[in-house]
Amino acid sequence: MTTRDVLQVSGLSIRNANLPKAAPVLQDVSFSAAPKSVVGIIGESGAGKTVLAKALVNWVASPLEISSGQLFFEGVDLLKQPAERFNAMRGREISYIGADPTSALDPTVPVGSQIVKKLVTVKPTLSKREAKEFVIETFQAVRIPSASKRFNDYPFQFSGGMMQRALIVDALVTNPKLLIADNITQPLDVTVAAQILRLLRQLQQDFETAIVFVTASLGTAVDIADKVLVMKEGRVVESGGTSGLLANPQDDYTKQLIHQVPDIWGAEPFHSEQIDEHPILSIRDVSKTYQLADPDVVFGKQAVQAVRGVSFDVRRGENFGVIGESGCGKSTLSRLLSALESPDTGEVLFNGTSLSSMSSKQLLNWRQKMQLILQDPYNSIPSYMTIGDIIAEPLRIHNLEKGNALWTRVKAVMTEVGLNLDLIHDLPAGLSAGQRQRVSIARALVLEPEVLILDETLSALDQVEQSKLLALFADINRRRSITCIYISHDLAMVRRICDRIGVMYLGKVVELADNESLFSKAGHPYTRALLSAVPVLEEKPFEESVYLLDGEPPDPINIPAGCSFRTRCPFAIDQCAQEEPNLEVYEEKGSAAACYVGYAKLP
């Protein structure tokens, strides 16, 4: 601990004034940050990471209060300074970026003006024009495309990733000595999150800022930090240099965290035992376009092409994965597969029968065989029905059981998914997210479906719950021969549980491959970009520096002609702009990718 440290925290404790007897929220936290270094703070939700991050910018709101400790910033104990003095440092010397970019900007003021306003307040000598030029320059530095045009855009015109970039500009524009990044990559897709991390690393060199990087993902922290603090229940259980900590963790909790980071390439690829070659579900050239009102033309319409000509077969008994980032059309696909909406063109065949040719009575019968489990554990089950009634409802609708037999079946399925039978009369109000998802799963399983679609079912859960539920699915799979379709953005999960995987980009399947080939070979540059961006601890076969993309997916209203990926593809050739490539088989197992460059020519 030298005086040269930008930030030195010693013995910081924060408690809840309303609960004086409870354990403190933060207990005796000490660490320091040298100039130009990145300190990663990692821990599960509830570990006190965000309270710590906010305490560093004097943002400890009642009922929380600092009970003891010192907070040295460049040798001065900030906690002993008057609050105005500390507050004045915020935004000048110390900057903070939060997890939710959408609520951090004023929705009624153009993004650029908000940042200029801040800059002019901090540096009153700057003229408005100079400030604007400077902000546009910084926009370019964080790779916001057409920066001068984006300057006048409002926050709602920015995507999540763009907005996070704008906030980084906002934080760095005053050239602070310390930047606090609180969970900034959490709401973003993997490729965008990896871009933001890459950007932070570069900017940190240019601006010479020390960064305190708070995250729940060890993979992300390791990626960026020189030094890592592991927090649990308000205490620092271990800290040290990143590589040393990884190689030789001392605390059990750290070991557990390291163990929880998914192994992607180290894991054995998944194989279902009984796969029938006969497809149970066939998707034939399915498209869906939504008409939205065009804000620029009176009565005008815009076509949003959510799904564009998707075809694949799912064989009976296999686990099929659909992966892609937000906006790629995977949720629309799940709605088409579950007949909540019907496709504009093409058809979905179940055991050879087209869904669109079914009468409403046949469709109702078919619903017993095909169930979809939704993402949001809080909104997908009704809050005013008891858990027993929620699970019994499908049986009542389909008139399958009555009286005692019905409740026997409900209890059997509750036991199967690991719900305590005492909960049967309870409302879902007190349930955790994981238990709620179990209720959803039980409600689907009680019908004994043949096909189960899981639309991001596990993505709202934490790592531990996820692994428990994955084990549950493996178990269910063994006992009942269910065909599962996992729709997800989580590559590690798909690696663990799927036989074959389709990769979607802008409403098209760009690669369709078996688990092994997809992760080791990957015939499409987009797949490789995805794989290069996953935050893991192991060596990746695809280098981030070669494959990671710039920019973000184009607007599905204006999809580029030719290959839709070409605008972001580092390997695009002339042919890509002319027509759309089709899926071409690139290896003997039948894996196929839609790319003109071809598997052989990719680096």
Added chain:
Amino acid sequence: MTDTVSNATTGMRTSQRMLAHAWAFKEMKFALGVFLFLIVLAAVGPVIIPASAIDMNVGLRFLPPIFFEGGQWPHIFGTDQLGRDLFLRSLIGLRNALMLSVVAVICMFVLGCGLGIYAGYKGGWIDTVIMRITDVQMSIPVIILAITVLGMSRPTPFSIIMVLVIASWPVYARVARSVALAEKEKEHIRAARIIGAGDLRIMLRHMAPQILPPIAFVAVLDIARMMIFEAIFGFIGIGIQPPTPTFGTIISSGTQYLLNSWWITVAPGVLLAVTLTSLNLVGGVLERSRNHVLQGGR
């Protein structure tokens, strides 16, 4: 065992929280107490008070209330121009007014919310048609409608309720529709469709329990509004017809004797005012609690 499960269905979390929040207000306890007392009074008063509301007794006309000189037991509020007991007449008026307005509010609630949820859930031309009907309905003033309908035939309790319902259901339809529009996009509605629930089941079992309780809370205020309408109808002679006493008819007949026998008008007026105040207090607190809970308070 099975019975308890199927019966323990719809415990409504939100509305329970609203009630708990409302009960914490002092005025809630007070107003509810007054209101319940009035209901009991209206129910049992006519049975236990040894006087008649209809039989005339010319010898006892224009008796002042019992608290004034010349007042006589059991005529607490005094008597009217035909010697009938005013307290009893007012109580019967209150009973009729309460019954009419509660039934009317229940009917307009069911009709309005039903159509509103249907319109919001179905959308398309059904939505358009129902909403245009509400537009037309809302452009006709209640009094004009009442004079037209009730003035052309002998008004009965049924026809009065009809007029009130027809005049007021569009508000409920509007509100229910707008909430239904938001509700039908929620995940649990999608989940219900996935397990095969039909439209009727979704509307009744999945949307109504979410949509109705908050509207019902506001409907309490409408009971007071309907009582005022009932009194107005009686006052202009298109309410329930004599000899059955109503607030409106008592007040209007008393206006002729206002200078000498002011109590004929004032007695029912006070009773009506007390009832309305207590109802409005209850409704107001419920509405505040509703806003509080819907905005995330506990």
